[in-house]
Amino acid sequence: xxxxVLGGTGDQGLGIVIRFIxxxxxxxxxxxxxxxxVAAVEKVKELLEKDDIPNLSGMANEDAADKGDILxxxxxxxxxxxxxxxxxxxxxxxxxLDATVPLDTVAGGGPTRYVDLWEGSAAERSAAVLKKxxxxxxxxxxxxxxxxxxxxNEDIDCDCLISGDDNExxxxxxxxxxxxxxxxxxxxxxxxxxRIVEKIxxxxxxxxxxxxxxxxxxxxxxxxxxx
Amino acid sequence: xxxxVLGGTGDQGLGIVIRFIxxxxxxxxxxxxxxxxVAAVEKVKELLEKDDIPNLSGMANEDAADKGDILxxxxxxxxxxxxxxxxxxxxxxxxxLDATVPLDTVAGGGPTRYVDLWEGSAAERSAAVLKKxxxxxxxxxxxxxxxxxxxxNEDIDCDCLISGDDNExxxxxxxxxxxxxxxxxxxxxxxxxxRIVEKIxxxxxxxxxxxxxxxxxxxxxxxxxxx
Numbered sequence: 001x002x003x004x005v006l007g008g009t010g011d012q013g014l015g016i017v018i019r020f021i022x023x024x025x026x027x028x029x030x031x032x033x034x035x036x037x038v039a040a041v042e043k044v045k046e047l048l049e050k051d052d053i054p055n056l057s058g059m060a061n062e063d064a065a066d067k068g069d070i071l072x073x074x075x076x077x078x079x080x081x082x083x084x085x086x087x088x089x090x091x092x093x094x095x096x097l098d099a100t101v102p103l104d105t106v107a108g109g110g111p112t113r114y115v116d117l118w119e120g121s122a123a124e125r126s127a128a129v130l131k132k133x134x135x136x137x138x139x140x141x142x143x144x145x146x147x148x149x150x151x152x153n154e155d156i157d158c159d160c161l162i163s164g165d166d167n168e169x170x171x172x173x174x175x176x177x178x179x180x181x182x183x184x185x186x187x188x189x190x191x192x193x194x195r196i197v198e199k200i201x202x203x204x205x206x207x208x209x210x211x212x213x214x215x216x217x218x219x220x221x222x223x224x225x226x227x
Numbered sequence: 228x229x230x231x232v233l234g235g236t237g238d239q240g241l242g243i244v245i246r247f248i249x250x251x252x253x254x255x256x257x258x259x260x261x262x263x264x265v266a267a268v269e270k271v272k273e274l275l276e277k278d279d280i281p282n283l284s285g286m287a288n289e290d291a292a293d294k295g296d297i298l299x300x301x302x303x304x305x306x307x308x309x310x311x312x313x314x315x316x317x318x319x320x321x322x323x324l325d326a327t328v329p330l331d332t333v334a335g336g337g338p339t340r341y342v343d344l345w346e347g348s349a350a351e352r353s354a355a356v357l358k359k360x361x362x363x364x365x366x367x368x369x370x371x372x373x374x375x376x377x378x379x380n381e382d383i384d385c386d387c388l389i390s391g392d393d394n395e396x397x398x399x400x401x402x403x404x405x406x407x408x409x410x411x412x413x414x415x416x417x418x419x420x421x422r423i424v425e426k427i428x429x430x431x432x433x434x435x436x437x438x439x440x441x442x443x444x445x446x447x448x449x450x451x452x453x454x
Contacts, residue, residue, distance in 0.1 A: 215449030
């Protein structure tokens with residue numbers, strides 16, 4: 001299963017790329033410009049101290065979406081709509097993991113506040129934009145900090161809360177995501193649950209700032225998920 | 228320090244009452260009707276299998292607010308405004324811990340969804356209603372389930388995320404709340420952070436329903452709060 005990380009040149013995208021490379025998956029970095037994606041591949045090689053990573057490539061978002069079997073969107077909110085529109089024709093029937101968080105930074109505010117989106121959540125916005133393409137949108141990765149992802153020699157001490165309207169896609173997503181050491185994936189229900197999960201991120205960013213950390217995350221307690 | 232639990236006859240209120248009685252605090256149960264508060268005292272005696280609990284009493288909300296040094300509001304959203312208005316004259320200058328969660332049940336919906344309040348959160352609504360009374364509102368207890376509180380022979384495996392605009396009040400609140408075994412209190416910042424914390428509750432209720440639990444909670448990870 002080829003994973004295409006769209007907008008995969010920022011810390012969040014790169015972190016996810018590295019984690020899946022470490023897990024032995026085939027990964028494509030997508031970027032608005034192919035050159036940036038290729039440069040990101042070089043950066044990953046440097047970070048992992050490898051001359052060659054045969055299971056990693058870089059290309060424009062459109063090509064990455066075309067070649068990928070499962071797509072992961074890791075762009076700031078302002079880039080979400082244009083990126084989705086650019087890849088829509090290549091996403092038909094695929095699973096899209098949406099990591100977009102509606103931070104108030106999009107409107108000139110701070111990262112410790114959210115903005116309310118018309119659709120309810122960034123993930124539902126993705127689903128709306130891609131409605132005609134039968135794309136299965138799964139909200140994921142929202143609460144795992146970029147630094148946490150990029151700290152790739154350490155396990156991640158954070159649950160990944162996912163939401164989505166297609167159970168089969170969520171199962172595939174969870175199986176994939178749990179290849180990242182330390183991450184437990186929790187199905188929170190239908191896609192509209194992303195309205196809550198996305199809002200937890202500015203809370204965690206606020207805690208990171210207040211308590212001088214970069215690794216704020218969360219674990220759900222009190223529930224046996226293995227039943 | 229006398230603790231008055233206003234609307235303390237439901238499971239959430241009773242659970243908090245019992246936890247503070249166990250911690251040796253002096254507690255007053257308040258209810259709309261004094262008789263109900265007195266009956267709740269009897270219920271606590273039964274539950275704790277004690278003939279007498281000298282540090283527990285029951286009375287009307289107004290009297291409880293008058294006698295209490297620190298007030299805890301544990302009512303459903305629909306009862307929040309009337310309760311606050313009834314106790315406002317007796318709350319002058321005191322600390323009010325607000326446990327109210329804006330669940331969609333108030334509008335005939337389910338407990339796995341929230342409603343948006345004009346003030347942003349239930350806690351900010353309390354602050355607005357009590358503005359002229361110099362009450363220090365601290366949002367607290369939102370994410371600890373009623374069953375968890377009522378399961379009083381077990382420690383609570385959940386953080387208590389608090390928010391408020393007065394740091395001294397938050398310190399007093401945190402010291403008090405951490406007398407409940409297992410609970411770690413985390414200051415999330417100004418009162419408007421309750422907009423996020425309150426919304427986590429319907430997510431946890433949804434997880435409880437989905438995974439057949441009653442004890443869903445959360446722990447913040449990745450941050451050293453002792454620094």
